[in-house]
Amino acid sequence: MLNIYLDVDGVLRGCASPKEDIEAFLCYCLDNFSVYWLTSHCKGGVNYAPRALEGILSDDLVKELAEKVQPTDWSTLKTEAIDFDEPFVWFDDYEGSYEIERLKEHNLEDSFYLVDRNDPNAAKEMLQYLEERNHESK
Ligand SMILES: [Mg+2]
Structure with missing residues (x-):
């Protein structure tokens, strides 16, 4: 898993991908994987991530995200919140040099997926990527 x-x-808002592509990507994530927030909207013990998506994604999906996506806690680097012992994909539009350094220390830089917020095909490609990963592992 x-x-x-x-x-x-x-990645999920403030990007060029159409809403329906972002929603399809999120539904696939929820149906197939364990999903975690890794965002400044969820840190220090508070989780505003679902609220940040209100009015941007459908109400039903925001509700489902609030129920199913697990919060993380981190303070300086997002990598603090990542479990390096489990295989993962981290979707982010920003490649922090310290964070990439941490991934490299674990030989896990391939687990970082850089999202181009200006690319209207981004969410479609993210979904495709996960579908391929999922088929490989079956
Ligand atoms: Mg971002």
Whole structure:
């Protein structure tokens, strides 16, 4: 089972991907993997991530996300919240150099998926990527 870590800004909102593609990507994540927030909207013990998506994604999906996506806690680097012992994909539109350094220390830089917030095909490609990963592992 793959763990999925999700940034919000630039990945699920504030990006060029159409809403229906983002929703299809999220539904696939929820149906197939363990999903975690990895965003500044969820840290320090508070989780505003679902609220950040209100009015952007459908109400039903936001409700489902609030129920099923697990919160994480981190303070300086998002990598603090990642479980390196489990396979994962981390979707983010920002490649922090310290964070990539941490991934490299674990030989896990391939687990980082850089999202281009200006690419209207981004969410479609993210879904495709996970579908391929999922088929490989079956
Ligand atoms: Mg971001």
